[in-house]
Amino acid sequence: MTIDIATPAMLFPAISLLLLAYTNRFLTLASIIRNFSKEKWDDNTEAQIQNLRQRIQFIKRMQIAGVVSFFLCVLSMLAIYLTYQIVGNWIFALSLICLLYSLWMSVREILISVEALDVHLDGIKTK
DSSP, X not given: OOOOTHHHHTHHHHHHHHHHHHHHHHHHHHHHXXXXXXXXXXXXXXXXXXXXXXXXXXXXXXXXXXXXXXXXXXXXXXXXXXXXXXXXXXHHHHHHHHHHHHHHXXXXXXXXXXXXXXXXXXXXXXX
């Protein structure tokens, strides 16, 4: 199958919106982490901190995979433009794989954030 230069370009808006959403998640977590110094430290706080560390790592991987996907889309377009069709197709396939990985990390981060809410609710219940 051959693709034209417009095919990788169709991913630009989707990847841009994903990166924006990932950045918003990161900023929210950064705000939460900065506010932890105001609380008393207990076992619940330790569990929340561990959870936040995991989420930060997932968001980092999500962002890196998203940026790599974006980069590979542009590289794919360049290869197609320079008439390296097969190379462009393979690079575009790699871009899709990176995007898929980014989305998978997003799902995992969402699951961890649900666990974070459970930990928080447990802390409220014990107080």
